[in-house]
Amino acid sequence: MVETTIPKRKISARKAPNQERSKARVDQILEVTCELMATNGLEKLTTNHIAKASGMAVGSLYRYFPNKQAIIYEIYLRWLGQVRERMERFLEEITGAQPIIEVMQALAERIYGESLMPGDDKQLEMELRKAMSLYPELREEDRKHGEQIATLLSRILERAGLNASDKERMEIGAYLYGLDSVRQDLMEQGMDQQTIRVWQWRATFGILQPFLPEGSRF
Template identity: 35%
Template sequence: MTRADILEGRGKNPTEARRKPLQARALKRHEQILDITAELLEKVGVDDLTTILIARSLSISVGSLYHYFPNKVAILYALSQRWLDEITLALDDIDATLVDNENLQAFTEHCTDRLLMVYRRQRGILHLVQAMFSIPELRELDEAHDKFMINRFAKMFTRLGFELDRRELQRIARVYLELIHAISIEIIGEKGMRASRTTDDLKFMAYSLLSRYHTS
């Protein structure tokens, strides 16, 4: 194993973060590592991101960084998990405000706005999504969360008045999820009026998709 392999933590469980710290100071450092990783992702991308660069940006040694995470993949895994947790909280908010048989357009607009908020808040989101697609361990995490979201959306659709079987609801939910994700990523890369118009297009497409299967 080369020195570069050691510095990047190759050969270890790539997603095995150290035990999450309980003390306030250590917990703050844990979050700082994730925050600076997101900033660096935005600047240099996945391929040029290294634990050496992360440690240097935090003014700590690589050894100190390894007290929290054994390698770059583990850091990206934790960052991905944190972002997916934010999406889960957004789903909780959407679910909590959902009224049975709610107006479909009101639902799609609220759902789109709330999820877009999570995409916009995450620094380096374009590169993070790339990492979640290209790194197998992160892809497994993303796929598991997709299944979770699909089931949540399917249950929401039932509350909205969809009279379809479970498999069909889940199929529509997957299309709905993929639509929101793909266009949200596009919106993040846009600015001003262009972003606003694409957001309106996303809401229209989301509404059109669901209204096709809505029975009321």
């Protein structure tokens, strides 16, 4: 059990969900919690609500998770995991035959365009961001995730044939990851998704342009 910062709180799931039934229950809790967060917001998310909506008793929640925070933490981890997974799959698909610009376009679509989770996704993402600022553990997790993503991005860019040094590729990766939080901010501010994508693309292009093969234009 992971022990964390002031007030020492356990944040990982209480036990590895080996048994099938256990796993199903954990999944249900997480799923229901996602829905409630997306629907009512983090502020109105109570353990009692989660239990009732999951069709189980509050006590059962605490068999699978040591506390409320741990539930959100797990959701956050899975969410980050999905993002990483996509990037990894994307990395494997890259052949090197496509023009970089197309690769980047495809990446943007994959990373920003797809729905990461079933249902009211944008809202959930916003609430997770709130949670991140509420629980220090999430922030730490986010930082580690950032490094991994930067590395992945670096490798993607490498395989796509980006004409940059290792150091530069890592920087580009970090920066592109940062751009994703810009996207999220703008979403929270209510900017239209399609519009966001356009600006996002322009910024990305600005970053990559110096490393694109001569003559590559929009």
